[in-house]
């Protein structure tokens with residue numbers, strides 16, 4: 001058993017730390033304040049190879065394993081979890097094309113995604129279909145050599161900024177779980193547009209909107225993978241995505257710990273730094289212990305994925321534990337900073353707001369418990 005990251009993984013992690021310190025940390029508070037999508041930052045991340053790390057070099061990626069990509073997401077999220085999340089969610093869509101796309105689709109769509117020249121959006125959720133994906137109502141009807149898509153998707157990450165959309169629709173309702181398919185829709189198609197834009201509590205620079213399909217016509221060859229396979233393909237992608245959200249949570253937790261230690265040593269009350277008060281010291285002990293557990297659960301899930309072993313349960317366990325730990329301890333991090341932690345401008349206040357969403361997207365904590373128990377009890 002070896003708990004040591006390779007020299008290459010350590011180097012890439014250090015490179016991302018330096019990148020985040022230089023380009024992300026200085027603008028993170030402003031991105032949050034203005035809900036601003038930093039297009040220029042994603043261009044720079046693309047140039048550095050960070051937007052397609054686990055994608056093979058021949059398709060525009062960096063050709064690393066998934067664990068190395070996860071280390072980068074963690075370091076980015078330590079500075080700005082919106083940015084870490086945007087990279088993580090973009091990469092799983094690129095992986096969808098890598099795993100299920102035709103050679104032509106890979107050349108046409110995957111390469112610009114992996115190079116960070118195009119942003120992606122994956123649309124499954126609808127107003128009436130969240131955890132219950134079978135409640136989707138969007139349809140794709142065959143008309144000659146085209147499919148015509150109609151419906152409204154909601155809460156779509158990158159909805160307003162994506163150049164390449166991936167959308168789940170019914171192609172055969174009668175086929176039940178084998179009745180939905182995924183379609184690629186490039187921006188510029190007159191049948192797709194972003195709808196309502198959501199102002200959020202956290203991860204505010206990540207852009208979230210409805211995606212509206214109105215008689216959206218796409219050629220047959222824009223279906224990705226086989227007809228009727230949307231659910232297994234989506235689940236395969238979400239399993240990888242859950243490791244990304246776990247890494248985002250670990251980054252948030254590490255930042256909360258850094259901030260808590262710094263503040264507890266600086267702030268003096270009753271003639272001593274508050275770090276000397278046992279109540280504060282124990283909060284920090286609990287925080288670092290849960291951080292370590294969350295980090296190893298996350299790395300283990302990524303390791304299993306890289307070893308081509310089953311990792312669905314482990315990915316859900318990592319996401320469940322890391323996201324709930326991030327939420328629990330960012331609340332404590334605010335507590336440690338008292339009134340100062342509660343005010344705008346304190347990093348811990350942003351961390352607390354950002355932590356909440358990790359318990360919700362790519363499967364809620366309740367859904368994670370269903371997956372984990374389902375693995376044990378079936």
Ligand SMILES: Cc1cc2nc3c(=O)[nH]c(=O)nc-3n(C[C@H](O)[C@H](O)[C@H](O)COP(=O)(O)OP(=O)(O)OC[C@H]3O[C@@H](n4cnc5c(N)ncnc54)[C@H](O)[C@@H]3O)c2cc1C
Pocket residue numbers: 121122123124125129130131132154155156157158200203208357360361362363364365366367
């Ligand atoms: C910022 C953000 C970004 C997102 N990005 C995307 C995206 O890019 N693409 C996309 O397709 N979707 C995206 N989503 C949607 C996200 O995946 C859903 O919000 C999530 O799956 C939960 O669905 P819901 O919000 O409809 O909640 P619901 O499914 O309505 O759940 C409400 C509550 O009920 C609980 N619940 C539901 N069913 C059960 C059950 N059977 N047993 C126990 N409890 C249950 C849930 O856990 C939750 O607590 C995003 C959401 C947000 C907020």
